[in-house]
Amino acid sequence: MHPALQGLITIIVGVGGCVGYFYFSNQFLDKVLFPATGKNAGHNINRANQVRPWLFLFPALFALGLYLAYPVVATLWLSLTDRKAGGAFVGFANYRQMFGEPKFWEAVQNNMLWLIVVPAFSTGFGLLAAQLTDRIKWGNIAKSLIFMPMAISFVGAAVIWKLVYDTRPVDQDQIGVLNAVWLLFDGGPASFLLLKLLPALILVMFAASMAWVIYQVVRPWIRPEKGHRKTGWWAVPLRAVLAIVAAWLIWLSLGSLVSLFSARLPYGAPQTWLTIPFWNSFFLMAVLVWIQTGFAMVILSAAIRGIPEETIEAAVIDGANPFQIFFKIKVPQIMGTIVVVWTTITIVVLKVFDIVFAMTNGQWQTQVLANYMYDKLFRANDWGVGSASAMVIMLLVTPILVWNVYNARKESR
Amino acid sequence: MHATSSKKSPLVWAVHISVVLLVALWMFPTVGLFVSSFRTADQIANTGWWNSLFTQERQRPAIRISGDEKQEGAEFVIDGRLFRADNVVISKWGTSSREPKAYEPGDVADLGEGVSLTVAADGAFRLSAPQSFGDGRLPRVFTTAEAPPEFTFDNYRFVLFDPNNREGMANAFFNTLTVTIPATIIPIVIAAFAAYALAWMRFPGRSLLIAAIVGLLVVPLQLALIPLLKLHNDIGIGKGYLGVWLAHTGFGLPLAIYLLRNYMVGLPRDIIENARVDGATDFQIFVKIILPLSFPALASFAIFQFLWTWNDLLVALVFLIDSTGETTVMTKQIVELLGTRGGNWEILATSAFVSIAVPLVVFFAMQKYLVRGLLSGSVK
Numbered sequence: 026m027h028p029a030l031q032g033l034i035t036i037i038v039g040v041g042g043c044v045g046y047f048y049f050s051n052q053f054l055d056k057v058l059f060p061a062t063g064k065n066a067g068h069n070i071n072r073a074n075q076v077r078p079w080l081f082l083f084p085a086l087f088a089l090g091l092y093l094a095y096p097v098v099a100t101l102w103l104s105l106t107d108r109k110a111g112g113a114f115v116g117f118a119n120y121r122q123m124f125g126e127p128k129f130w131e132a133v134q135n136n137m138l139w140l141i142v143v144p145a146f147s148t149g150f151g152l153l154a155a156q157l158t159d160r161i162k163w164g165n166i167a168k169s170l171i172f173m174p175m176a177i178s179f180v181g182a183a184v185i186w187k188l189v190y191d192t193r194p195v196d197q198d199q200i201g202v203l204n205a206v207w208l209l210f211d212g213g214p215a216s217f218l219l220l221k222l223l224p225a226l227i228l229v230m231f232a233a234s235m236a237w238v239i240y241q242v243v244r245p246w247i248r249p250e251k252g253h254r255k256t257g258w259w260a261v262p263l264r265a266v267l268a269i270v271a272a273w274l275i276w277l278s279l280g281s282l283v284s285l286f287s288a289r290l291p292y293g294a295p296q297t298w299l300t301i302p303f304w305n306s307f308f309l310m311a312v313l314v315w316i317q318t319g320f321a322m323v324i325l326s327a328a329i330r331g332i333p334e335e336t337i338e339a340a341v342i343d344g345a346n347p348f349q350i351f352f353k354i355k356v357p358q359i360m361g362t363i364v365v366v367w368t369t370i371t372i373v374v375l376k377v378f379d380i381v382f383a384m385t386n387g388q389w390q391t392q393v394l395a396n397y398m399y400d401k402l403f404r405a406n407d408w409g410v411g412s413a414s415a416m417v418i419m420l421l422v423t424p425i426l427v428w429n430v431y432n433a434r435k436e437s438r
Numbered sequence: 439m440h441a442t443s444s445k446k447s448p449l450v451w452a453v454h455i456s457v458v459l460l461v462a463l464w465m466f467p468t469v470g471l472f473v474s475s476f477r478t479a480d481q482i483a484n485t486g487w488w489n490s491l492f493t494q495e496r497q498r499p500a501i502r503i504s505g506d507e508k509q510e511g512a513e514f515v516i517d518g519r520l521f522r523a524d525n526v527v528i529s530k531w532g533t534s535s536r537e538p539k540a541y542e543p544g545d546v547a548d549l550g551e552g553v554s555l556t557v558a559a560d561g562a563f564r565l566s567a568p569q570s571f572g573d574g575r576l577p578r579v580f581t582t583a584e585a586p587p588e589f590t591f592d593n594y595r596f597v598l599f600d601p602n603n604r605e606g607m608a609n610a611f612f613n614t615l616t617v618t619i620p621a622t623i624i625p626i627v628i629a630a631f632a633a634y635a636l637a638w639m640r641f642p643g644r645s646l647l648i649a650a651i652v653g654l655l656v657v658p659l660q661l662a663l664i665p666l667l668k669l670h671n672d673i674g675i676g677k678g679y680l681g682v683w684l685a686h687t688g689f690g691l692p693l694a695i696y697l698l699r700n701y702m703v704g705l706p707r708d709i710i711e712n713a714r715v716d717g718a719t720d721f722q723i724f725v726k727i728i729l730p731l732s733f734p735a736l737a738s739f740a741i742f743q744f745l746w747t748w749n750d751l752l753v754a755l756v757f758l759i760d761s762t763g764e765t766t767v768m769t770k771q772i773v774e775l776l777g778t779r780g781g782n783w784e785i786l787a788t789s790a791f792v793s794i795a796v797p798l799v800v801f802f803a804m805q806k807y808l809v810r811g812l813l814s815g816s817v818k
Contacts, residue, residue: 031616031679039624039683047631051721077720078641085632085691086647091669092662092688093654099665150460157457167457169805171464176801177794178749180769184776184790185467188474188487188783200486200783202470315464320812327813347449376658379751383773398660403756408664415660426656433652434645 043084050080097419104412119409129414131390132397135306136421139377139393141274142307144370146314148363151321155329156351158322168326172319179316179379186312187384190298204295212292225285232278235271242268302390309391312380317373321366328362329355368425375421394418471794474787476589482783493586497538498528503555503565503576513566520561520579530582531557538580549577557581593788605779607792610771614748614793616679617758617767621686621747622740628687629694630736634724636695637702638710648699654692662689663756670757678765682758689753690743697742700814701735702728738811741804745797768793 054076059069107115123129154171158164174182191201199205210216242264299305332355340354356363378395385391387400394414402411473487481490505518532540533547533555541547543559553567557579565576597607635641636648662685670681705728713723729736747753751769759766766774772789779785801808 035620035679035683036623039620040627043624043627043631048721051719055719075641078635078639078644081631081635081639081720081724082647084628085695088628088684088688089651089654089691092666092685093657093692096662096665097657099668100661103664154457154460157453157460161454161457164457167461169802170461172805173468173798173801174464175808176745176797177468178751178769178797180751180772181749181790181794184772184786185471187776188470188787189467191783198485200482200484202466202486202488205486205488315467318464323809323812327809372656372658376660378660379769382751383776395658395660399752402664412664415658415663418658418660422656422658426653429656430649430653434649 046084047081051077054080100412100415100419103408104416106409108406108408115409119413123410123413128387128392129397132387132392132394132414133417135390135392136375136394138306139310139313139374140371142310143313143317143374144367146310147317147321147370148325148366150314150318151366152325152356152363154318154322155326156355159326159329168322171322174316175319177316179312179377180383182312182316183380183383186308186315190308192295192297195293195295199295203298207296208293210290210292212290216290216292220290221285225282228278228282228285232275235275235278238271239268239275242271299385299391300389305385305389306391309380309384312384313374313377317370321370324366325359325362328359332358368428372422372425375418471787471791474783475593475791476591477784478588478590478592479782479784481588482787490589491587493584498581498583500535500578500580502578503563507571510566512568514568514570515564515566516571516576517562517564520557520563520581526561526583527559528557528561528581529559529584532580533577535580539582553577555579593784594792597785597788597792605771605775605785607768607771607789610766610768611792613765614767614769617682617686617754618744618747620683621690622743624683625687625690625694625743626736626740629691629698629739630729630732631724633695633698633702634720634728636699638728639720651692651695655696659689659753663752667756677758677760679758682754685753685757686743686747686750690746693742694739697739697811697814698732698735701732705731734807734810735814737804737807738814741800741808742811744800748797
């Protein structure tokens with residue numbers, strides 16, 4: 026049978042089946058099971074109305090249970106068994122084997138980098154774009170153009186960016202933009218300014234902002250404020266973890282500052298960007314940042330629109346300059362939205378697979394967890410270790426899951 | 439009005455310029471692919487696409503003169519043509535790599551020891567010397583040719599309509615379409631009923647279910663791959679369209695229910711209460727009142743699910759594409775091409791653009807609903 030025909034039949038059967046199910050099950054409930062006639066009419070109507078929600082919910086709950094809830098448990102179980110031994114329980118052997126593999130630690134390390142860089146840059150660029158386009162006439166056109174990469178598949182984006190990163194031998198014209206730009210640098214003062222001083226400034230600014238984060242996080246311990254709202258017990262370890270992460274990032278950025286100035290850049294030689302260890306991950310991240318910035322921009326732009334006009338007017342009257350208005354009036358008011366955007370992008374990053382799969386397939390030390398998992402499951406056919414790495418992804422998602430559920434519960438009350 | 443927009447301060451100009459730069463930066467990669475898909479393989483391989491709109495002065499590889507020597511009076515002459523093709527018109531030529539553009543066509547170059555060389559615009563050359571050239575190495579000629587901007591539809595013809603092209607996209611295009619449409623419609627129907635129940639029916643455990651759905655929203659589908667593939671194999675579905683439709687339905691449901699419920703909760707209570715008082719059943723209320731009113735939310739989710747299933751690679755790899763490769767989808771086809779045709783940018787760019795075109799059209803046509811869906815889906 027032709028697949029298109031099969032698809033058409035599926036639509037008809039699927040949609041017709043669903044509608045038919047809902048219609049006839051309701052009829053059955055009202056006419057046969059608890060008929061609204063006879064001496065028990067009132068009682069029956071009540072009972073029917075107790076059952077009805079479950080009729081409406083059943084197909085969805087069944088599909089959710091089978092396709093999302095059950096696999097979590099099943100994957101957990103698979104990660105504790107060995108496929109070769111006929112599914113025998115092996116405890117944590119798979120995890121032990123996985124922790125012994127350098128490729129796994131490479132994937133974890135890269136994923137951590139992705140988790141910091143992609144949400145930070147996407148949200149940052151998104152906020153910038155949202156603020157800049159907020160009050161100009163052609164802002165909507167600009168926004169929809171920046172938003173456009175959202176519609177492009179990761180694979181399509183991979184092709185687009187592979188063209189950007191393309192490399193030709195030194196005696197031919199470069200067809201990749203990045204190399205064409207790179208060859209404009211010759212090691213002169215302009216190169217120093219753009220390739221050494223500018224990144225150094227960005228690094229210093231990053232380190233400073235991290236120091237600010239530490240200060241904010243630790244402040245309640247140094248100078249406890251009177252009348253401050255009491256927070257839960259979990260705030261203490263959370264603050265400690267945040268402070269440690271920020272301190273580690275400062276250490277990292279200072280380290281890169283040193284290596285930035287000691288490094289000798291290969292001017293005049295076209296680079297194969299995707300094979301330079303460590304830095305190639307950043308070239309892959311650029312693809313995701315490019316895609317996700319539009320998302321961040323749309324959400325943040327709506328949040329900026331929602332800021333009460335009076336707060337801004339008051340600041341203008343008090344003589345605040347546009348930068349102060351942005352950082353001290355607008356950003357604090359949309360902080361909640363920024364957190365939502367950040368966590369949403371974090372989840373996208375954790376699942377990122379297609380970009381790495383299509384561009385490098387994890388070679389040259391660009392492995393990430395999702396691709397590592399795919400490798401284990403379908404290339405090495407090792408379901409145990411594959412499931413174990415899937416559980417690691419789940420574990421990383423869990424804090425956000427809990428946080429989202431907690432917020433949803435709080436709001437529905 | 440705002441201080442920044444009421445007067446044309448330098449800051450306003452800075453804002454405009456920054457937005458132009460930002461938009462240009464974001465568009466540049468996509469435009470590159472788009473332009474490349476209309477260029478010939480030769481053009482793509484030799485110049486950056488950003489030069490394609492201008493007349494190209496392209497330096498051709500050096501050609502060493504060869505040919506038989508003739509004696510014309512006191513001179514020894516070698517003449518012939520540099521290129522086999524007729525349509526090449528050179529604009530400059532030279533005899534050393536340091537000065538490849540030293541001469542105009544028709545100029546006579548003095549190469550020392552009485553040797554002179556002239557090259558015409560069509561590549562005809564004449565090398566003459568007072569003595570025989572013997573077995574010595576003849577000079578090399580560097581030429582620069584001008585090529586006007588030129589675009590072609592041949593790539594699209596080859597990728598989409600060439601029956602001999604086994605790596606073509608036509609088949610994959612229809613496969614993707616076959617995956618996408620049922621996988622978009624079926625979850626909407628299922629989710630709409632569930633969302634109505636969660637929004638407007640009272641029953642114990644409702645808020646718990648809503649919380650569970652919020653939780654399931656972020657469960658990575660990586661976890662589902664192996665258990666579900668096993669399940670599909672056990673119940674006889676195996677790899678195929680049915681499996682991929684079911685999988686996309688399952689994975690799309692949390693977002694569908696969440697979006698639709700959020701929207702339905704906001705519908706006016708009066709309408710529904712009045713209908714209840716008038717004796718309408720829940721089924722009637724749902725079909726006649728809720729569904730038509732929820733159109734914007736339905737459209738938002740439909741776009742999400744469409745983009746997601748159209749652009750998906752992982753689910754298709756695991757649940758659809760078997761070893762025969764008959765049911766390959768476009769994303770998979772492009773990944774294959776990246777492996778086998780990594781250097782053939784005209785094919786890669788065209789194939790990628792074929793797969794990108796439909797989502798882009800949908801995106802620009804229904805952007806309003808997409809934005810609305812994003813806003814109600816994440817700002818909570």
